[in-house]
Amino acid sequence: MEGSSIKAHKASNTLIIAKNANYAKPINYKVNLIAGTNARIMEKISIDGDLELGKGAQVTGDVRAKHVILGPWSVIRGNLTTTGDLVALDHSRVTGAVRCGGSAMIRPHVAFGSLEATGLVEVYGRRPARNIVAKTVATKTDR
Secondary structure, three states: OOOOOEEEEHHHOEEEEOOOOEEOOOEOOOOEEEEOOOOEEOOOEEOOOOEEEOOOOEEEOOEEEOOEEEOOOOEEEOOEEEOOOEEEOOOOEEEEEEEEOOOEEEOOOOEEEEEEEOOEEEEEOOOOOOOEEOOEEEEEOOO
16 A cells, blocks of 8 residues: 555545556555545545545546545546445546435536435536436525
């Protein structure tokens, strides 16, 4: 896990992938993960903690985490599964299915293959997917 592209912050049990870094190993640990701006992860992510993708970060492979924040312009090329909440910021994208175990807050211009959530789905702007399965979908316009 040590190297110039990934560092461990032991006090918070968090792995941090540096901005503009390329990381080509699967991540399967009991940690939180932060990927910096324009970081590229070329394998799947399966963590018990929270995931935060920085602006323009990319993941090639399926992602599983507790709570997830998709930064603006970030992309997951695969499926996304959260056991908790999801925040998808402007222009973020998931090419596969999104399964959210909690609530989801979705900003404008977000695109998913499909979305299934057990909690409230709050959408700002257009719906992120044609197929949305959720208890409640609240659509709001940006001001």
